[in-house]
Amino acid sequence: MGKSSKDKRDLYYRKAKEEGWRARSAFKLLQLNEQFQLFKGVRRVVDLCAAPGSWSQVLSREIYQKAKLEDTKLESYIEPKLVAVDLQPMSPIEGVTTIQADITHPRTMNKILSVFGGEKADFVCSDGAPDVTGLHDLDEYIQAQLILSALQLTCCILKEGGTFVAKIFRGRDIDLMYSQLGFLFEKVVCAKPRSSRGTSLESFIVCIGYKPRLGWKPTLELDKSTEEFFQNSGIGRAQLNKNDLSFPLEERIIAPFIACGDLSSYDSDATYTLDKNLERLSLDPVQMPTAPPYKTALEMKRRGNMQLAVRKK
Amino acid sequence: MNAHLQPTENGDNSSPILRPLSHYGPVVACRFYKEFVLASNGPNLKIYRYLEDELVLTKRIFKENKIHGIAISHDLTRFALYGSRSFTVVYGEKELFDEKFDHLQLGVNDWIKSMEFSYDDKVVYLLTAHNVVFTVDLGTLKIIDEKSFKEKSILYSGSIQVLSQEKVLIAAGTISGGVFVWDLFENKLIRNLVGHEGAIFDVKISNDGNYCASCSDDRSVKIWDLSTGSNLATGWGHNSRIWNLCWYDNNKKIFSQSEDCTSRSWIYHEDNDLLYCEAVYETNLGKHIWCGDVNDDFKIAVTGGADGRLMLINLKSLEPSLNPSFQNNCWKKQFSMDVISELTKVEIEKNEIFKNYVDLNNNSIVCITSKGKVFILKDNYSKWEFLYQDLLYDNYSLTNYFKEENLVTFTSSKGTISALKFDDNSGLSKKVTIKINNLKGKITNVLTTKKNDENFLMFMESPNPKDGFMLIEANFELTTEPIITSLGKPETLFVLTCLAYDITNNWLLVGSRHTTFVLYDLDTGKMLNVWKKFCPGDTITSMSIIDSSYGKVILMMTVRDGLYMYLEIRKDPVGNILTKIIQNNRIQRGFLEGGFLNHKKELILYGFKSHTFFLWNETRQFEIFKEICGGAHRIWNFVINDCANDNYKFIYNKSAHLVIRNTGNAIFKDNCLDNGTHGREIRNVTILSNYTRKNGGKLFISGAEDTCVRLSEILPNGEVNNFWSLRRHVSGLQKTKFIKSEKDEKVFYCITTAAREEFFLWEIIDHPILGPLINCYATLEPSSAEPDLRIMDFDTLPIYNSKQELQGYLILNVYSDSSIKIFEFNLNKRRFELLIEDRYTTCCLWDTRFILKNGKLFVMVGATDGYISIWDITFEISDIRKENIQCLQKLLIRQQIHQSGIKTHTLIQHPYDYNILDLVTGGDDNALVNTRLVFSEISNNITLEIKSFKENAASSTITSSTLIPSYKNGKYAKIIVTSVDQRLRVWRIDYHLDSTSNDGELVCEDCAYTTVADTGCSDVCLIEDKQNINSKCIALIGGAGLSCWEITS
Known part of the structure; x- marks a missing residue:
């Protein structure tokens, strides 16, 4: 989140800064929780693709901080354990163990499980999204791969009956994803928080009640692609038949849609008029964005070192 | 979970109602093949004969997936087409060119990154996005081998280089900076190339197997020595991500395509770690050039982008011949004053420079220096000759010329004109002196224009208010005495810049700085009108008459700031002069110096953009030619050699050199094989349904994320032609709609809206000669100074x-x-x-x-x-x-009515009850709802009742709905609905005389898949088909591309 005039266009953006969230997406998880009571009874949580950490902040406040108020001496008390995983470094958050690692690596799974003392997770979430290229089908494929990467780890570490929440883009093949998730969870819902713009394809898949597939043992292995991982899982993904490449059609299902967040809550599509005094007071972002890969190119351009098509002698 | 009709399996033909007619959208793969270009267009393959600019055929290859790559076997007999998880193999040209051929629908369970044929063309290799290579036997079409190397993390790019029967190299570009090069048969890693940051978007091994080129999110191109693994050179210059690379010119050069909408040519010089960018080509519009290919034999390239446009580039124009032969060839020559002095044995003084130079039809250039020396460069620009020196033109001369008539005039500050007539062999055949007497001031500017086949006009200005404008009429053969008259000056600041003459009315139009211009009637010598500060901007850089009839002309005018317009100037019976802007637009390319209509009535503009001179086809939005000359502040002359062959000449001064750049005839019939559509997502489309053009077409207007408004036509066969791309909006478009216009008047209105409170009302006419014209008629001012x-x-x-x-x-x-x-x-x-x-x-x-x-x-x-x-x-x-x-x-x-936002609505009048309107709404919640509104005649109330509620009417957001007109007055109504899941659905609403229970029920009649991603808008109209007596109903679907469908009944 930068320090720009986006403040006015999007009230959630400004509110996030005011309330100390690292990204406006914090409100999305809060509104999803309002609707689905996601955090109820939840103690062991994994936040995947967590950086910069706004969802971890929400989890810390809603699960870790609230548990502090409970009577720890009670026998029923379980200490909350929150783990955030990302390839990027993340500044620490109270009550959250951050792991800088690849979510497809088996070692990452073991690290998470060791934080949980060998117990499985109650709740796994992922707000991850790749940089979009603009090729809609490729972007959708990459996003689906990201969800599958999160899902394969989830299949290994989520307890039976647990919940999985992930960001999706409702594009051409999202009904394939709904159908396949339907094999792994009791209930699959497509949820759109009011803090997510109506003009964006973004939604969240809320998968409630994990039911491990009978006779399929999910195992994370190095050098195994997501396709290979889900082979034999029986979730309706088309299998490769080396002797017959006429590729079968996969089943499609439309998941029920639920808009969440109170109707009286702010509308992320609306333009709000800010108080005149507030308008001038530009807030610094809670966390500065990480350096982009093209920072060298930007620096060169600034210094005038970028090449134009001038033939130098 | 009732999904309302999944798309029919065959995607197109088996749809009972919806039939695809045409598609314009992102081109993500293109390849040269013999005299053809093969290009992808969604799931379709288009084949063009590139020299002739002919689309040979369009055919559907895949049911849904887009074609992302094309591979051709070494013996040129087999073709592999692939995209997403699909691929097919085409055996021979017969299958390739057979429009009806049903290609095998093959696939694997992963995204296919690349395919190549083996050295003996017996198998094909297929690289997946998880770094796995399948070998597919071309006889049995079975996978006979599977290889992978180490990591199976997701790849953003990858390619296969087949070096021999025994050696195949795989280059894999990872999501975070790494490039793996591995040997397929030895199954071993050859290099792990480290140095890029961010995702690798393309990686290609040279065809000798020695080098590797890669590009990434860090916006650089790197080349690597595969024998050592070292990074030889890095090229910087692209302003955004780079998507595609190809090696050419014996692996010395790289051709790159980028998100910044440029293609670049890079050359590697040994011992220089900077990859040198030798040319930048701006070929495509909006955002993203996705693909490119080079034909190394002919040094030509082709690029395809998000705008659906396929452009050809002549890479040879980079290295023009140094020896000019004829005007038909591409050449460039420069001369310093010293060289000319040496060649002609004429002494050149210190600080003596060329004051001007003109190009004549006899293949020669005539120049005058600051010391009044006149030279000619003749014999096909090979021989310099000194003609004479005239000290009257010492330090000051004004030069004018008529290329076709081989006539040059020099005018001195005191008003002495030397008119020089040359013969076809570049010999000076006649020289005449004309004197303007009784001038109070000095001549500061002279402009000339052709009057008719025999005579020309010269128009002179002296700043002294006591001098009128001097008008001289003389004949091209210089045989008769010139007629000199004086014309009155306007009472306003006037600095002469350009001239236009209309033969029909004998009118002369004179342009000035401060966008001021004057009209003279040469029959009477009277000033008919003065337009003072007519529009924003400063200098009128050119004026030309593009149509005229008795008492009326259409003037095209360019203004240096980038504005250009068509003006209708009319004299009414009483003698009043009436002016109306009928076309008005601007280019965002620096300084606009002039323009003309070419032989196809396309508008061509030229000017300077920073250090380059450009020639731009405004109608079709591409650059014809550019020359890096150093910028606008120099003496220059632009010459049209042969407009029909895109043959031009640009002559200019650069660092004490006279530079002549001749483009020669274009090697392609047309640089643009496919015009495509908007460069970014189309947000709204509106068809002018109640007017049919002479060719049977309908006008439509589209607005897109690229902030452009386009006026185009759709023909009954689905073909789209664009007329204008308007750049008045500065933010992405929201809505565009034609509004009701006056009956029988051939004037139409359309409104477009966007962010920043932009609201423009456009006036459209279809001019019988100039075609459709559009002008911003009115603007609704925003409510605040900083509209948001x-x-x-x-x-x-x-x-x-x-x-x-x-x-x-x-x-x-x-x-x-x-x-x-x-x-x-x-x-x-x-x-x-x-x-x-x-x-x-x-x-x-x-x-x-x-x-x-x-x-x-x-x-x-x-x-x-x-x-x-x-x-x-x-x-x-x-x-x-x-x-x-x-x-x-x-x-x-x-x-x-909906859980979240209402994206679209359609109102339907109940056919049997005037007081009932059905409101069909589509939402972000995937639902389609028919809400019945019953209006009471007696009370003021409206009652509301949900008649039909389809919860899962789509698997994603419903974005638009349009009433299908042909069904309007029946027992039912039909609407077409688009959604982001890339489906088009036709819904029927049944009506009954006696209100039965299913009155107003929504029934899905058909569902078809559209390759237009981000499907966001639609409009429908009836169009008369000449082959068919009945009119047919067509729908335009917009998003990332534009598709045309027929809705059959």
Whole structure:
């Protein structure tokens, strides 16, 4: 989140800064929780693709901080354990163990499980999204791969009956994803928080009640692609038949849609008029964005070192 | 979970109602093959004969997936087409060129990154996005081998280089900076190339297997030595991500394509770690050039982009011949004054420079120096000759010329004209001196124009107010005595810049700085009109008459700041001069110096953009030619050698050199094989349904994320032709709609809205000679100095006077801050008056509509909260001559229909009951709902009843819905609905005379898959098909591309 005039266009953006969230997406998880009571009874949580950490902040406040108020001496008390995983470094958050690692690596799974003392997770979430290229089908494929990467780890570490929440883009093949998730969870819902713009394809898949597939043992292995991982899982993904490449059609299902967040809550599509005094007071972002890969190119351009098509002698 | 009709398996032909006609959209793969270019266009393959600019065929290859790559076997007999998880193999040209051939639908369970044929063409290798290579036998079409190397993490790019029967190298570009090069048969890693940052978007091994080229999110191109693994050179220059690379010129050069909409040519010099960028090509529009290919034998390239455009580039023009032969060839030559002095044995003084140079039809160039020396470069630009020196032109001379007539004139400050006539062999055949007497001041500018086949006009200016403008008429053969007359000067600051003569009316138009210009009637010598500061901008750089008839001309005018316009200038019977802008636009390419219509009536503009001179096809939006000359501040001369062959000459001074650049004839019939459409997502499309062009086409307007508004036509066969790309908006478009125009008048109106409160009302005419023209007729001023509101939707109602003449419109706007505003627009005064202003809540409004029923006027809005609201505004509107701006007072309906935002609505009049309107709404919640509105004649009430609720009408957001006109007055209505899941659905609503239970029920009749991603808008019209007596119904579908469908009954 930068320090720009986006403040006015999007009230959630400004509110996030005011309330100390690292990204406006914090409100999305809060509104999803309002609707689905996601955090109820939840103690062991994994936040995947967590950086910069706004969802971890929400989890810390809603699960870790609230548990502090409970009577720890009670026998029923379980200490909350929150783990955030990302390839990027993340500044620490109270009550959250951050792991800088690849979510497809088996070692990452073991690290998470060791934080949980060998117990499985109650709740796994992922707000991850790749940089979009603009090729809609490729972007959708990459996003689906990201969800599958999160899902394969989830299949290994989520307890039976647990919940999985992930960001999706409702594009051409999202009904394939709904159908396949339907094999792994009791209930699959497509949820759109009011803090997510109506003009964006973004939604969240809320998968409630994990039911491990009978006779399929999910195992994370190095050098195994997501396709290979889900082979034999029986979730309706088309299998490769080396002797017959006429590729079968996969089943499609439309998941029920639920808009969440109170109707009286702010509308992320609306333009709000800010108080005149507030308008001038530009807030610094809670966390500065990480350096982009093209920072060298930007620096060169600034210094005038970028090449134009001038033939130098 | 009832998904309403999944698309039919065959994608197209088996759809009972929807039939695809044409598609324009992103081109993500293109390849040269013999005299053809093969290009992808969604799931279609298009084949062009590139030299002739001929589209040979378009055919569907895959049911749904887009073609992302094309591989051709070494013996040129087999083709592999692949994209997403699909691929197919085409055996021979017979199959390739057979439009009806049913290609095998093959696939694997992963995204295919690359395919190549083996050295002996017996198998094909297929690289997946998880770094796995399958070997597919071309006989059995079975996978006979599977190889992978180490990591199976996701790849953003990858390619296969087949070096021999024994050696195949795989290059894999990872998501985070790494490039793996591995040997397929030895199954071992050859190199792990480290140095890039971010995702690798393309990686290609040279065809000798020695080098590797890669590009990444860090916006650099790197080349690597595969024998050592070292990074040889890095190229910087692209302003955004780079998507594609190809090696060419014996692996010395790289051709790259980028998100920044440029292609670049890079050359590697040994011992230089900077990869040198030798050329930049701006070929495509909007965002992203996705693909490119080079034909190394002919040094030509082809690129395809998000704009659906396929452009050809002549890479040889980079290295023009140094030895000019004829004008038909591409050459460049430069001379210093010293060299000319040496060649002609004429001494050149210190500081002596060329004052001007002109190009004649006899293949020679005539120059005059600052010391009045006249030289000629002749014998096909090979031989310099000194003609004479005239000290009258010492330090000051003005040069004019007529290329075709081989005539040059030099004018001195005191008004002495030397007119030089050359013969076909570049010999000086005649020299005549004309003297202008009685001048009080010095001549500061002279302009010339052809009057007719025999005579020309010279127009002179001296700044002394006592001098009139001098007009000289002389004949091209210099045989008769010139006629000199004086014309009155306008009483305003006038600095002569350009001239245009109209032969029909004997009118002379003279342009000046400060966008001032004058019209003279040469029959009477009278000044007919002065236009003072006619438009924003400064200098009028060119004027030309593009159409004229008795008492009327159409003038094209360019203004240096980038503005250009077509003006209709008319003399009414009383003698008043009436002016009307009929076309008005601007280019964003630096300084505009002039323009002309080419042989195809396309508008060609030229000028300077920073350090380059450019020639730009404005009608079709591409650069024809450019020359890096150093910028506008120099003496230059642009020459049209042969417009039909795109043959031009640009002569200029650069660092004490005279440079002549001749483009020669274009090697392609047309640089642009496919015109494509907008460069970014189309947000709205509107068809002018009640007017048919002579060719049977319908005009339509589209608005896109690229901030452009395009005026185009759609022909009955689905072909789209673009006329204008308007750049008045500065933010992404929201809505575009044609509004009701006056009956029988051939003038049409359209409104476009965008963010930053932009609201433009356009006037469109279809000129019999110049074709469709569009001008911004009126602008609604934003409510604040720094507008930040989006005008999300609008509606209009025509206002007529007692004689039933159109006076203006009531305009209803809804905004992103929940505002609702109603204006009265006066067509003559072009003025908007705010009548009603109110606010819904704080949430964004998406949809609005006027409803007129029983003499009452209602306003309906749909919002992001899923509610529909209706107010009665009859009282507020009928009582408008009140001082104050009114509020919305009478809220009749406020009902939630969707869970979240209402994206679209269609109103359908019940065929049997006037008081019933069915409101079909589509939402972000995937639902389609028919809500029945019953208007009471007696009371003011409206009752509302949900007649049909389809919860899962799509698997993603419903974005648009349009009533299909052919069904309007039947027992049922039909609408076409688009959604982001890339489906088009036709829904039927049944009506009955006696209200039975299923009256108003929504029934899905057909569902088809569209390759237009981000499917966001639609419009439908009836179009007359000459082959068919019955008119047919066509739909335009916009998003990331534009598709045309026929809706059959």
